[in-house]
Amino acid sequence: MSWWINGGVWKMMTMAMIISFVQAENPYRFFDWKITYGTISPLGIPLRGILINGQYPGPEIYSVTNDNLIINVHNELDQPFLLSWNGVQLRKNSYQDGVYGTTCPIPPGKNYTYALQVKDQIGSFFYFPSLAVQKAAGGFGGFRILSRPGIPVPFPEPAGDCTFLIGDWFEDDHKYLKAVLDRGHKLPLPQGVLINGKGVSFSSSLTVHKGKTYRFRISNVGLQNTLNFEIDGHEMKLVEVEGTHTVQSIYTSLDIHVGQSYSVLVTMDQPDKDYPIIVSTKFAAKKLLVSSILHYSNSRHRLSSASVHVEPPADELDWSIKQARSIRTNLTASGPRPNPQGSYHYGRIKISRTVILGSSAALVKRKQRYAINGVSFVPADTPLKLADYFKINGVFKVGSIPDKPRRRGGMVMKTSVMGAQHRDFLEIVFQNREKIVQSYHLDGYSFWVVGMDKGRWSHASRREYNLRDAVSRSTTQVYPESWTAVYVALDNVGMWNLRSEYWARQYLGQQFYLRVYSSAHSLRDEYLLPKNALLCGRASDKHTPFITP
Ligand SMILES: *[C@@H]1O[C@H](CO)[C@@H](O)[C@H](O)[C@H]1NC(C)=O
């Protein structure tokens, strides 16, 4: 449910309202969401799912650049719940990020009203439940931010605009999966792949009209697997990646790593037939595949499962790296503002600090753990952002994770927080010495993916960087025994989660918080704690700021 209220009506309502950063000039959209359990059967077998207003996947959020979104989330589960907004940058407002380190969980039977502004953003994203392994049960949905009227979009208005939430699927209850991890084991292999909550091939279809062009937004909302997306017989023109308009190259299939989002244009230029839309696992021990039907409105042809096949490239890795490098920013296209995306010359800015991040897996006290630079993240009893806000000592220590991988010393368990100065310009190198694909995400930001290659990163690797038109996004893959380098301008004060999107690894420690700090303590740089903020842990007896209307 969502509706509009314009600035004038809003002003009359502020007295009663809870939101402290009212910006009357931008429209508001209101959502009232009830989170419940309900039976879902993506692979035909009934399972306990997490529904939003009775829906699985959850309702899609439609918004326009700069909109204020007021989302009242009522938790009717039997356990704490939080939603986070993958790729949506909350400017100056990490309180609303909805991850363990920023926001108190919504207790069962209670509600919390998020107030987000989608400031200076466009593009395709998704939201998901961030606690425990609830993501394995649903609770996720698409999140699109459209351009404001009058801001040029570098392609004609499509005839339709559809979201595909794809992901691997485990045929187990989310509480069981959590218990497996809590006992120190790895998760079993996923049993299926889903497209918009459906895992049985040909159980869903999309009707299209011949000759028309559609925009498809595809997000990998799964727990771990890289997925390949293709539409039989059709080419895809890539137009947007996580908020950046790209050079419009043609692909016959796309690798989408866990946590990533892409938009493509597809023209229905083939004979009137039905065509399979195929999603299949990549870099996986077990090949899983599902397909849904692209149905031309005049088609009389029925698809049978015999018509679905995928031919993986001979060298999966080289093929995928090559594709990743070909994804670039269209420098002359507009983003959320009318000026071209290329007007910010990231390649000419002096790097103030280089951080090298390497993952590791180990048994700690005979339980499986994962770490970044030798530190396996453990949650504290109080959200780190609240500890910071109320100056509660002893919850975390800034600098509890080193800037480089540790050579020895094994793995330590800490509430790891890396300190950084507001306005620093960081080079982050993800060095992957493991044999699996990794996917990393940074909340609150997007970064330029300046380079990736096989082997070990060295200073000489900088010669390979794309300092002109690299894509700016919030989630990047790091190939097996390879590296990926990104640049990020730390222009957003707050406590931001940097995590593996491989969910079991995130849950078992492969994450930390980046505390972007400004000594100015100015409302220009960061908002106050929202007045309705839930308080918990050692912040339970504190008081939220009192704002006079
Ligand atoms: C819970 O919802 C009610 C309205 O149903 C709202 O007035 C209240 O502010 C919400 N609580 C929080 C903490 O946002």
Ligand SMILES: *[C@@H]1O[C@H](CO)[C@@H](O)[C@H](O)[C@H]1NC(C)=O
């Ligand atoms: C880049 O965007 C411009 C401006 O909208 C457009 O005219 C051009 O075709 C795009 N170029 C590519 C290569 O996608």
